[in-house]
Amino acid sequence: MPVGRQLDSQLASASALPHSFFLRDPRQVAPGLLGKLLLRRSRGSLLAGRIVEAEAYLGTGDDAAHAAAGLTPRNRVLFGPPGHAYVYFIYGNHYCLNVSCLPEGEAGCVLIRALEPVAGLRQMARARGLRLAGCTLLEAHPLLLRNLASGPGRLCQALGITRERDNGRDLTTSRSGLWLADDNAVPPRVVVTPRIGIRSSAGEMLRYVAAGNPFVSGRRAA
DNA sequence: ATATCGATTATCT
């Protein structure tokens, strides 16, 4: 069996994270997601990345959260059941992927901020509009690899995640084509920092990164 | 190395 297909079947058999995983405070879910897989079934092939960075947003008590002012048409998924995708469009250019947490009626979520690419690298590069030089193996391009999914907008582009297609999607089953799973990888050591790119509540330590991982967003890995 | 800026649109004031 070709190594690519072997990897695919291995990844596809990783167990989807159940609703109960997300039925908790985002401050527990966000660090818990580090080391887990985000998977996308795209036109028959499998795209996958390992989560290396995530942020917690706390709902109506959190000024930086989209749910801060209560339920609106845009953020209704946040108030729905846990384990569902809240995808929003930002700066007229980018999508960002969140997972809803807490029981229905409470609005916490986790923003997935960076992935270490695991499978479907060429398709991700194509989706990102990145060109490969000649016939060199993608695996040999560390700079390009790091640009594939190291940021909330980048990872959505790499996996073809949009609000139109994916907002509200159930992320706890492979049947939905976009899901989260545990392949029993050793969880990374977690570093906690302030969240990125927000004005209010900027001092809160609610960003969680895999220590020393080069695929974390920004200029330096924390 | 860091700093600043333009793109481009949904959402809310």
Place this chain on the structure above:
DNA sequence: GATAATCGATATG
């Protein structure tokens, strides 16, 4: 009308 949970390009030390 202002702002935004970003990115990539360009400018400057």
